[in-house]
Amino acid sequence: MERVPILKLGDILIVSIQIDLDDQSVLALQEDLADMVVSSGARGVIIDITAVEIVDSFIGRMFSTIAAITRMLDAETVVVGMRPAVAITLVELGLSLGGVRTALNLEKGVAMLEHVRGAAG
Amino acid sequence: MSAPRELPIATNGDVVVVRQQTRSLAAEIGLSLVDQTKIVTAASELARNALVHAGGGRVLIEVLEGGRRPGLRLVFTDEGPGIPDIEQALTEGWSTAGGLGLGLSGSRRLVDEFDLVSAPGEGTRVTVTKWAR
Amino acid sequence: MTVPAEAARRRIVDLFLSSEERLLQRWTQVSGASPDELRDLYQALRTALGSEDGDFADVRGLLAELSRARARQGHTPSDTARLVFSLKEALYEVAEADGGPEALRGFVWFSRLVDDLGLFTFETYSAAREKIILDQTEQLLELSTPVVKLWEGIVAVPLVGTLDSARTQVVMEKLLQTLVDTGSEHAVIDITGVPAVDTQVAQHLLKTVVAARLMGAECVISGIRPQIAHTIVTLGIEFGDIVTKASLADALSYALRRSGVEIAGAAKTRIAVRAERA
Numbered sequence: 001m002e003r004v005p006i007l008k009l010g011d012i013l014i015v016s017i018q019i020d021l022d023d024q025s026v027l028a029l030q031e032d033l034a035d036m037v038v039s040s041g042a043r044g045v046i047i048d049i050t051a052v053e054i055v056d057s058f059i060g061r062m063f064s065t066i067a068a069i070t071r072m073l074d075a076e077t078v079v080v081g082m083r084p085a086v087a088i089t090l091v092e093l094g095l096s097l098g099g100v101r102t103a104l105n106l107e108k109g110v111a112m113l114e115h116v117r118g119a120a121g
Numbered sequence: 122m123s124a125p126r127e128l129p130i131a132t133n134g135d136v137v138v139v140r141q142q143t144r145s146l147a148a149e150i151g152l153s154l155v156d157q158t159k160i161v162t163a164a165s166e167l168a169r170n171a172l173v174h175a176g177g178g179r180v181l182i183e184v185l186e187g188g189r190r191p192g193l194r195l196v197f198t199d200e201g202p203g204i205p206d207i208e209q210a211l212t213e214g215w216s217t218a219g220g221l222g223l224g225l226s227g228s229r230r231l232v233d234e235f236d237l238v239s240a241p242g243e244g245t246r247v248t249v250t251k252w253a254r
Numbered sequence: 255m256t257v258p259a260e261a262a263r264r265r266i267v268d269l270f271l272s273s274e275e276r277l278l279q280r281w282t283q284v285s286g287a288s289p290d291e292l293r294d295l296y297q298a299l300r301t302a303l304g305s306e307d308g309d310f311a312d313v314r315g316l317l318a319e320l321s322r323a324r325a326r327q328g329h330t331p332s333d334t335a336r337l338v339f340s341l342k343e344a345l346y347e348v349a350e351a352d353g354g355p356e357a358l359r360g361f362v363w364f365s366r367l368v369d370d371l372g373l374f375t376f377e378t379y380s381a382a383r384e385k386i387i388l389d390q391t392e393q394l395l396e397l398s399t400p401v402v403k404l405w406e407g408i409v410a411v412p413l414v415g416t417l418d419s420a421r422t423q424v425v426m427e428k429l430l431q432t433l434v435d436t437g438s439e440h441a442v443i444d445i446t447g448v449p450a451v452d453t454q455v456a457q458h459l460l461k462t463v464v465a466a467r468l469m470g471a472e473c474v475i476s477g478i479r480p481q482i483a484h485t486i487v488t489l490g491i492e493f494g495d496i497v498t499k500a501s502l503a504d505a506l507s508y509a510l511r512r513s514g515v516e517i518a519g520a521a522k523t524r525i526a527v528r529a530e531r532a
Contacts, residue, residue, distance in 0.1 A: 053161070084430035084434060088427070089231065091465045
């Protein structure tokens with residue numbers, strides 16, 4: 001099983017998925033992120049899926065779960081860089097990624113986190 | 122043209138291999154990027170279904186040629202418990218393994234042809250086909 | 255009396271090979287084609303029939319070329335096929351002159367071969383036509399679906415004409431890709447120029463809006479005609495929380511406000527100035 005590296009930049013954690021995720025790696029990433037949010041005191045998480053060619057229901061559910069978990073730990077999650085073909089397929093599949101914030105790219109994801117925090121005070 | 126290839130589905134890693142093989146064949150026969158993504162996603166869902174519900178199975182991936190357009194056919198077979206009520210299994214949101222219940226009904230929307238044969242105690246066979254446009 | 259098939263074939267091929275001048279002359283007469291064209295074809299047939307494995311690839315290549323060339327000159331595909339078929343008439347005279355049962359039985363075999371070749375020219379013709387039509391359809395799709403930038407971060411697709419399912423899909427994929435390429439967070443789908451939508455097209459529009467949202471962008475649909483609004487409601491399609499605006503201008507002003515651009519009320523200011531002067 002391959003583990004996805006988690007980078008820390010200020011109070012943001014950045015995960016860039018570059019591998020073909022199997023279900024085991026997905027679950028591991030979920031756990032690692034939750035641990036890391038707590039240990040680093042991060043306020044935001046960005047999951048970059050620019051390189052991801054497919055998102056099936058399992059991976060899609062991971063995004064929702066991570067968003068919900070990090071929100072409980074007082075951090076917002078943004079999924080960035082979803083490809084058009086992936087988005088179209090998710091819609092057809094019937095997956096709405098409820099509760100997950102999305103942005104077009106990493107830069108806009110960072111801006112979104114700042115905006116959300118600014119609004120929250 | 123490539124000969125049909127059969128792949129085992131016994132581990133999480135096998136699901137990834139099924140995705141990769143499906144992707145490379147889909148690209149080979151000239152499916153559009155969106156259609157490639159759809160058939161690969163369907164393959165991922167159905168392979169996971171076989172793994173989770175039946176403890177494993179196998180898939181036959183076949184390129185269809187000779188028609189007006191080439192196509193890609195995937196046949197997933199398992200010797201699991203089978204599906205007692207197919208209508209119900211294809212209903213949106215129906216799930217037995219704690220999933221989202223999108224595996225079967227969702228995959229059906231991602232492909233051009235979908236065929237499900239199953240009976241309790243006799244395993245399940247799902248055949249999906251995507252044609253190049 | 256039966257004649258072994260093999261002997262019959264050999265006989266007719268022999269006749270074909272030995273009476274080149276006579277055949278060509280008669281073939282030219284019957285078909286009205288130029289002797290040069292036919293001579294090339296004859297040579298290729300000769301090579302194919304003489305070869306061990308009966309390889310007709312060269313003949314087919316030549317026929318495909320002939321079919322294309324004649325189509326360009328304005329011949330119908332039937333003309334070209336008839337040209338090939340007329341070889342039968344020429345050869346029949348040779349076979350009749352021979353008079354032997356092998357020659358006649360062989361002729362039946364040979365004429366089947368010629369039929370196949372004639373039909374092949376027809377297939378080539380329709381395949382070429384099909385390709386032209388496909389290319390044009392694609393070009394038309396490309397032409398009819400411009401994605402334009404309205405403002406920094408705002409793009410629009412003005413849709414004009416009847417939308418079918420295939421076209422809507424192409425437009426929508428193009429729109430989503432443009433969002434990525436330009437980093438635009440707002441898109442306007444303007445359907446002022448669309449006379450009608452059916453369930454499928456409405457579904458595609460909806461799915462695009464949802465897909466854009468999944469990618470982190472917002473879509474506004476503008477220019478919905480009263481009839482289309484009526485259709486959508488009658489069909490029971492849920493537009494839910496999707497933003498719709500009456501005109502492209504309204505949609506643009508909405509998108510501008512959403513992206514934080516302020517619009518000064520120019521018209522009102524002017525009235526105020528006049529009032530002061532009066």
